[in-house]
């Protein structure tokens with residue numbers, strides 16, 4: 758059964774999502790003096806995820822317990838800062854109608870929650886013996902976190918630079 762047909766060259770196609778009220782309202786609401794909190798907070802989980810993997814590699818190479826302890830602190834802080842970034846991002850997603858209406862921010866949400874869960878699991882696993890946890894499962898979890906944080910950050914950048922979500926309209 759064909760539900761939609763194109764009858765003439767001049768017929769205007771309507772995107773029902775783009776037609777929804779508030780579709781063009783995409784400006785950030787969770788901001789301090791116009792600076793979006795989410796954009797300011799995401800740098801911490803991104804950097805700490807890479808630091809965790811780096812510390813795991815250094816522990817594997819040197820066998821120095823310092824690096825295993827550093828990895829435990831880095832992934833714990835990464836998880837907590839990831840939660841913070843997640844709260845500001847979720848508030849933005851739910852409060853701003855133009856962000857809520859689009860599919861891409863929901864994809865970003867799912868990938869980001871996967872990342873936060875992996876960071877939490879990686880941290881929790883180390884709390885019962887940070888040195889024995891590194892090889893092999895700790896470092897494998899850290900490698901997964903690096904892959905997922907790369908995707909999360911790249912996709913978040915796409916939301917801002919390609920779709921212009923969370924940006925100010927200017928005057």
Ligand code: HEM
Pocket residue numbers: 785793795796799802803839842843844845846847848849850856862865866869870872873906909910911912913914915916917922923924
């Ligand atoms: C868990 C829920 C999350 C939601 C719902 C969410 C949602 C969003 C939204 C709507 C934007 C567009 C800009 C804005 O409105 O502020 C954005 C941007 C971004 N997000 Fe998330 N986010 C989440 C978590 C994360 C996490 C955990 C990370 C990284 C570890 C992350 C990384 C980014 C990056 C890098 C940008 C681009 C920021 C910029 O360049 O200005 N997001 N996110």
